[in-house]
Structures are given as structure tokens and as C-alpha cells.
Amino acid sequence: MTPRLFFTEDGLTAQVDVLSCAPCDDGFAVVLSRTPFHPQGGGQPSDTGWIGDSEVIKVFHDVEHVVHVVNAAVQTGKNQARVDATRRLLNTRLHSAGHLIGVCGERAGWIPSKAHHWPGECRVSFVPGNAPQPLQAQQVEEQLQRWIDADLPRMTRMEGDQRFIGFGELPAHPCAGTHVSSLKQLKTVPILSIKEKKGVLTVRYDVQ
Template sequence: MTKKLYLYSPELGADVEVLSCREIDSGRYAVRLDVTPFYPQGGGQPSDVGSIGDAQVLHVVTENDDVIHYVNQLIPLGKAIAQVSANVRNLHSTLHSAGHLLAHVLVSQGWLAIKAHHWPGEARVVFKASTDIPAIDLEVAAVQQLCDAAIAQDLPCKITINENQYRQVTFGEYTPYGCGGTHVNSTGELAGLRVVSMKFKKGQLTFNYDVEPVITSVEQQQ
């Protein structure tokens, strides 16, 4: 079982042990580590990229209890340094947190978030109506204002992990969501959030959004 460091810490670098490295096709290898700072694709968030030793990490996935890192060259077994790309992590964390914030503000208005996708260029959150929707103008500009108000409060990100390793994430006092993804430190880092469009179809309300990442404390650690 790979220990997932990203669940507990924003650190992007780590000393790791390469447990296995096997060629899966021409010029691509699958690597298992004892611990990893790399976030594997899942939960609506793309995987981290970066490096392990001299090898470039192209993609990361979960297989059973292990995290598999796909790299571009053979890596010797033993000690190595793993390094996540700060720019890519920042973009993915900002998109994921922006999706959570969009969900929080719409849920606070009586909608129910049912699914989300946080990929660059195609980020969206989908809602359905609750039984009692309060009167609110659901124009894009109005929802943008709700998000901007929460951003201006600079609400801290709160992450909790219980004894069963169930992880929950929220901002400020919003109701937490179960989530294994990476996030910014507070809503103040989401100033680049832009609600792009909305569509209501077959009882579902979809908001598309994008972000313009800003420099975060995570990047400043690099």
C-alpha cells in the first residue's frame, strides 16, 4: 500500500523508495513507491505530474491500494527524490477548490450538488433542485457575486480525517464534502474564479467555470 502524502501535507517534494519499475510499452514505465506526494487522477481532478529522480512523471493513477506513476524512463530501485510540478498542482488545486466553493454557495441557496468535474477548460458543477428553492435570480452575474463575496471573506480551508481515514474538506463554516483532492489554503486564493455559463436541462442545473491561478503559499515554498 502506498502512503499518500498529499492527503496530509501540501509539500510537493519527498524522499521516496522505488519499490518496482516495469516497462509497460515502448518508452513508458510503471513505478510503485513506498510513499508519494503525487495526486492520482480521480474525484474529478487530473493527476499531478513532475519527476522521480531523472524520470518525468507523465500520469498517476490508483490501482487497488497502490499509486502507480507512469514515467518516461527506467528508474533504479531504491532511494529517490519525488517532485510534483508546482504550477500544475496549483492549477488543479485552484480548480478543485473553486468547484467546491461554487457548490457551497449554490447549496446555501437551496440547490443540491450532485456531480462535478474539475479539469482545465471543462470545469463544471451540476445541481438539482431541492424541494423548496428560495427566490433567487440564477443569472451568471448573480452567482458570480455570491462566489466573490465568499472569496472576499478569505475563508480558511478545513481538512479533517477520521480514524477510518475518511477525509472531509470545507471552507469556513460551509457543510463539508467527502474529498481526497488537493485544495488552496483559503478562498482568498480563488480571486480568479469566473462563472462562465449556466444551463438548465432535464431538471439539472449546470454551471461551467474557470480560474486564473494566482501565486499561492504552496508555490512560494518551492
């Protein structure tokens, strides 16, 4: 698998070797020696940006590599990869906020079952755990704001190839996504709705 630089650092540029570039349906599929780009997955959209002068339209992973789809061919050899900072920051904030909502649900006896961190579509779903308690939007917002005001730092640890992400002393969970370095970057996290249907509790949210 292509080494993913964002696992251990927050840099948005990297000197890379272009290993291959081949035509594909949406442009050209590029494989790099290492990548700062987050591929789509884990409920988070892919990064975009540039490899040299070619625009990175989307990024995904196949069985062996992270694949970067670009709008123009890139020569093999050394080049610079640059991640779109605005898109990365938004996706990062949304993903970190989703993790915190997951912790809120766990504290109330709910088990996170699915998360979707796309802009305008963010939600975390839960199934009942042991004696789940009702969740109220104001209650969740207030707890999130306390953690944000405390500016809890991101805590990262690796266990083999698996990365765990937490904040401060909050529980860490396996995650391959990008996250803020500390919680003040979230600013505020509005809870848009909390609904339960057929035993599944869904919390919809955004960041401001």
C-alpha cells in the same frame, strides 16, 4: 494503498522509496512507498512531475497502489519525488472553486451530483433538492468573491480513512483532491454559464 502525503500537507517534494518499476504501455509503472502526487480521480486530473530524472507523465490508482507512469526506468531504492508546481496550483484552484460553487448551489436548494475540475472544462452539476431556487451567474460570482475576500482558511479533518474539506465555517465534504490553503489563492472565479436541461443544472466556471 500507497500513503498520499497531500492528504495532510502541501509539500511538492518528498524523499521516497521506489518499491517497483515495470514496463507498461506508456513507459514504466512505478510504485512508491509514499507519494506527493495526486492521482487522477474525483473530477481532478493527475499531477505530473519527476521521480529522480524520470518524468512522471500521469498518475492513477489501482486496487492496492498509486501508480506513477514515467518516461524512463527508475531504480528501486531511495529517490526524490517532485510535483510540477504550476500544474498542481491550477488544478488545486479549480477544484477548490468547484467546492464553493457546490455550496452556492446547496444554499439555493440544489444537490451537487457531479463535478469536473479539468482546465478548460470545469463544471458542477446539480439535481433539484427541496424547493430549488434559480441561480444567476452574477449572484454566484458575487458570493464567491465575498468568500475569497474573506480569505477563508481550508479546514481539513479525517474520519478514519476519509478526508473532509471545507473552508472557514462553510460545510465540509468528503474529498480526496488537492485544495488551496486559503481562498485568496483563487483570486477570481468567473461563472461562464448556468444552464438547466432535463432537470439537471450545470454551472460552468474558470479561475483567473
